[in-house]
Amino acid sequence: MRRVNPTLTRTWSAILFDLDGTITDSAPGITNSLARTFALLGRPVPPLQELMAYVGPPLLAAFREYAGMTTDEADEALVVYRSEYSGAASLDTAVYPGVAGLLERIHDAGIPLALATSKPELNAIRILEHFDLAKYFTAIVGASEDEVRSEKADIVAEALTRLGAAGADLSAPVMVGDRIYDAEGAAANGVPAILVEWGYGSPSEAAAATAIVHSADQLGKLLLG
Numbered sequence: 001m002r003r004v005n006p007t008l009t010r011t012w013s014a015i016l017f018d019l020d021g022t023i024t025d026s027a028p029g030i031t032n033s034l035a036r037t038f039a040l041l042g043r044p045v046p047p048l049q050e051l052m053a054y055v056g057p058p059l060l061a062a063f064r065e066y067a068g069m070t071t072d073e074a075d076e077a078l079v080v081y082r083s084e085y086s087g088a089a090s091l092d093t094a095v096y097p098g099v100a101g102l103l104e105r106i107h108d109a110g111i112p113l114a115l116a117t118s119k120p121e122l123n124a125i126r127i128l129e130h131f132d133l134a135k136y137f138t139a140i141v142g143a144s145e146d147e148v149r150s151e152k153a154d155i156v157a158e159a160l161t162r163l164g165a166a167g168a169d170l171s172a173p174v175m176v177g178d179r180i181y182d183a184e185g186a187a188a189n190g191v192p193a194i195l196v197e198w199g200y201g202s203p204s205e206a207a208a209a210t211a212i213v214h215s216a217d218q219l220g221k222l223l224l225g
Contacts, residue, residue: 013169015106015223016159016191018177019117019124019142020055021199023099023133027055029092033085040080043067055200056179058118058143058150078147082120090123095131096198098216102223107136109224112168114139114159116175116185118152121145138166152185160189176219183208194222 020026031051038045046067054062059081063074106113113136117124121142128134139162143150149158156175164170175186178199186193187208195201195209196219206212213219 011172011225012111012174012223013171014112014114014160014163014173016114016116016156016173016175016186017103018175018179018182018199019115019119019127021178021201022096022176022182022196023103023115024093024095024127024131026093026127027052027200029085029089030055032092033081033089036084037077037081038067040084041077052200056118057181058147058152060147060150085123090127091130093127095133096216098220100131100133102216102220103133103136105220105224111223112138112163112166114163115141116152116155116159116182117142118150118155118181119143138168139163152181153188154185156185156189156191160191174223176223180205180208194219 017023031048034051034054035045053066059078060074063069063077069077103113115124115137119142121140121144124142125134125140128137128140134140139159141155141159141162143155149155160170160173173191175182175191175193176196177183177193178196179201183193183195192210194211194213195206197212197214211222213222
């Protein structure tokens with residue numbers, strides 16, 4: 001799965017980062033909240049391996065696809081999940097080694113940063129602030145509370161819009177994520193994607209990326225030269 005395109009190293013005008021599986025290892029808080037959600041809904045609790053599939057894609061779509069829920073059932077499940085995931089559960093996470101330092105280096109290099117995550121925007125802001133990382137980002141974009149903006153392509157588009165409004169040069173943006181949803185959402189906006197191996201993606205998802213990296217140091221070389 002370790003594929004690096006040597007021609008990818010360049011000066012990027014703006015960099016978009018996913019959150020879960022890219023900046024933070026948030027799976028414990030998410031899967032525990034999902035398990036409680038299924039239990040509260042009176043449904044069988046899937047094993048951890050199956051719950052891991054929910055980490056990354058928009059949850060409404062995940063509930064429908066993986067649990068076979070109807071639209072109304074998925075809406076109910078999302079409400080329950082958000083209640084379970086609010087507060088301390090959302091902070092049951094850790095920043096991956098080397099990532100905080102890389103974000104600081106990108107910021108110090110003057111390259112605008114945006115967060116583009118399928119996590120609800122207020123939760124994303126809370127997590128970045130908790131780890132003192134929000135200060136590095138020009139824009140922090142997540143799913144809207146009403147889920148009107150939840151698909152990754154729409155989130156990436158909004159992140160680009162906010163970067164542009166802040167005066168960022170959008171001539172050569174790049175997306176950094178860990179799942180195929182990040183690569184496809186970026187591609188829908190004409191943006192190349194770098195996927196990180198330390199996240200929650202599988203080898204089969206690598207084909208959608210421009211490059212794959214296995215460490216923060218390797219990612220830094222692609223982003224900063």
